[in-house]
Amino acid sequence: MPPLNQxxxxxxxxxxxxxxxFGAPADAVxxxxxxxxxxxxxxxxxxxxxxxxGVLRQKFVLDRICGSDNSPRRMxxxxxxxxxxxLREFEPIVSREDxxxxxxxxxxxxLETLTLAERAELPEWVxxxxxxxxxxxxxxxxxGQSLAQPAPLDLRVNTQKMKREAVQxxxxxxxxxxxxxxxxxxxxxxxxxxxxxxHTLFNEGAIEVQDEGSQxxxxxxxxxxxxxxxxxxxxxxGKTLLLGMLMASSGRLYAFDVSEKRLANLKPRxxxxxxxxxxxxxxxxxxxxxxxxxxxxxxxxxxxxxxSGLGTLRRNPDLKFRQSAQSVxxxxxxxxxxxxxxxRLVKPGGRLVYATCSILPxxxxxxxxxxxxxHPDFELLPAHTVLAEQRVALNTGDYLQLSPQAQGCDxxxxxxxxxxxxxxxxxxxxxxxx
Ligand SMILES: C[S@@+](CC[C@H](N)C(=O)[O-])C[C@H]1O[C@@H](n2cnc3c(N)ncnc32)[C@H](O)[C@@H]1O
Numbered sequence: 332m333p334p335l336n337q338x339x340x341x342x343x344x345x346x347x348x349x350x351x352x353f354g355a356p357a358d359a360v361x362x363x364x365x366x367x368x369x370x371x372x373x374x375x376x377x378x379x380x381x382x383x384x385g386v387l388r389q390k391f392v393l394d395r396i397c398g399s400d401n402s403p404r405r406m407x408x409x410x411x412x413x414x415x416x417x418l419r420e421f422e423p424i425v426s427r428e429d430x431x432x433x434x435x436x437x438x439x440x441x442l443e444t445l446t447l448a449e450r451a452e453l454p455e456w457v458x459x460x461x462x463x464x465x466x467x468x469x470x471x472x473x474x475g476q477s478l479a480q481p482a483p484l485d486l487r488v489n490t491q492k493m494k495r496e497a498v499q500x501x502x503x504x505x506x507x508x509x510x511x512x513x514x515x516x517x518x519x520x521x522x523x524x525x526x527x528x529x530h531t532l533f534n535e536g537a538i539e540v541q542d543e544g545s546q547x548x549x550x551x552x553x554x555x556x557x558x559x560x561x562x563x564x565x566x567x568x569g570k571t572l573l574l575g576m577l578m579a580s581s582g583r584l585y586a587f588d589v590s591e592k593r594l595a596n597l598k599p600r601x602x603x604x605x606x607x608x609x610x611x612x613x614x615x616x617x618x619x620x621x622x623x624x625x626x627x628x629x630x631x632x633x634x635x636x637x638x639s640g641l642g643t644l645r646r647n648p649d650l651k652f653r654q655s656a657q658s659v660x661x662x663x664x665x666x667x668x669x670x671x672x673x674x675r676l677v678k679p680g681g682r683l684v685y686a687t688c689s690i691l692p693x694x695x696x697x698x699x700x701x702x703x704x705x706h707p708d709f710e711l712l713p714a715h716t717v718l719a720e721q722r723v724a725l726n727t728g729d730y731l732q733l734s735p736q737a738q739g740c741d742x743x744x745x746x747x748x749x750x751x752x753x754x755x756x757x758x759x760x761x762x763x764x765x
Pocket of ligand 1: 563564565566567568569570571587588589590593614616617635636637638669
C-alpha cells in the first residue's frame with residue numbers, strides 16, 4: 332500500500348464526489364476525470380480508481396458506519412481505514428480531532444449490527460428477491476460479498492490469429508503473467524490490471540478483453556462453420572467477435588442492435604479481429620422488417636438481453652444505485668418481447684440461447700420458463716450437456732449460472748433452447764403444413 336498523500340487524497344475526493352452524484356456510470360465519470368486531469372501520474376490514477384470503486388463497492392456498509400455524516404470525505408476516510416491502514420498513516424490528510432475520533436470509531440464499528448442486505452452489499456430489494464427465490468441467507472451473503480470484490484482482467488485469445496500458449500509466451504516476454512482460465516479453452520487471466528490495449532497483441536486483434544463467463548456463453552451457442560447465426564443484442568460485439576471466431580469467419584453472422592452508438596463501437600473491434608463473416612445491422616426494434624425476413628432461417632440465435640447488469644457489480648458497482656425493482660419490471664417486459672421475436676428466426680432443430688448478466692431469477696429463469704410455457708415448439712437443453720459437448724466440464728444444472736464466488740467470473744445466466752425439429756404434420760413458420 333503506497334503512503335497516503337494530500338494530492339492523491341484530494342483528487343480521489345473530487346472524483347468520488349462526481350461518481351456519487353450518479354449522473355453517469357462510474358467508469359465514465361473516472362475516464363472524464365482522467366481526461367480533464369492529464370498530468371496525474373499512473374500511481375495516483377490507480378489510487379483514485381481504486382478509491383472510487385472501493386467506496387461504491389462498500390457503500391452500504393460505509394453509509395451505516397458514517398451515519399448522518401456520510402459526506403464523500405467521511406466515506407473515503409472510512410474506506411481507507413477499513414482497508415487496513417493504521418491511524419498514524421492518516422497524519423498527512425487528517426489534522427482535526429473530530430476526524431481522528433471518527434477514524435477510531437470506524438475501527439471499532441460492530442458489523443453484527445448490519446442487516447443481511449447491508450452485509451451482502453446489496454440493495455434491500457435485491458436481497459429480498461434472492462431470498463424469496465429460495466436462496467439461504469448464507470448464499471445471499473456469499474454472492475453479494477463476492478460481487479463486492481474487484482474483478483480480475485480476463486482476455487479471450489482470438490484463435491483465428493494466435494494460439495493461447497503463444498499469446499501467453501508473448502505476454503510473459505512483456506513481463507505480464509497470465510494463467511489459463513479454469514473453463515474457457517481460449518481464456519487467459521492476467522495478474523494485476525495492465526493496460527493491454529496499448530500492446531501490439533491487442534491492436535492486431537490477437538486478444539480481446541472478455542470475462543471468462545462471457546466466453547462460456549459463446550460455447551453454449553456453439554455455432555458451426557458455414558452456419559447462419561444472429562447475435563440479436565450485439566451491442567459493442569463482445570460476443571459477436573467470439574461467435575465469428577468459433578465460425579472460423581465462415582457462414583453469416585448478423586449483429587443486430589437498436590443502438591447505433593454501440594454498433595459503431597463494434598466496427599474497430601471487428602477490423603482488428605480480421606473476421607469477414609459479420610454483418611452489423613441497426614434495427615428499429617425487435618420487430619424490425621429485416622428481422623422478420625429471416626424468420627425460420629437461422630441455425631443459432633443468441634439473445635444477450637438488456638438486463639439490470641447486477642451480475643457485473645464487481646466492475647460496475649454503481650449499478651446497485653442505478654437499478655430499482657421498477658426498472659427491472661420494465662426490463663422484464665423488454666426481455667420477454669425480445670426473446671419471443673428472436674425465437675422466430677430459429678429454424679426447426681436450431682438453437683436459441685437466452686443470456687443475461689443478472690443474478691435476479693425474474694430476469695433469468697422467470698423469462699425462460701414463461702417463454703417455454705407459451706412456445707411449446709421449443710425445449711430446454713441442459714447447459715451442462717452442451718458444455719460437455721464443447722469439452723468444458725462445468726455443471727451448474729440445466730441452466731448456466733455463474734458467480735464470482737463459485738467460478739471466479741461475473742454473474743451470468745444462460746439457457747439453451749432448441750426449436751424442436753419439424754415433423755411431417757407440424758405447421759411451418761407461415762402457418763401452413765410442412
Ligand atoms: C447486454 S447488452 C449486449 C452486450 C453485447 N452482447 C456484448 O457482448 O458486448 C444488451 C444490448 O441489447 C440492446 N437492445 C436493447 N433493446 C433491444 C432490442 N429491442 N432489440 C435488439 N437489441 C436491443 C442494447 O442496445 C444493448 O446493446
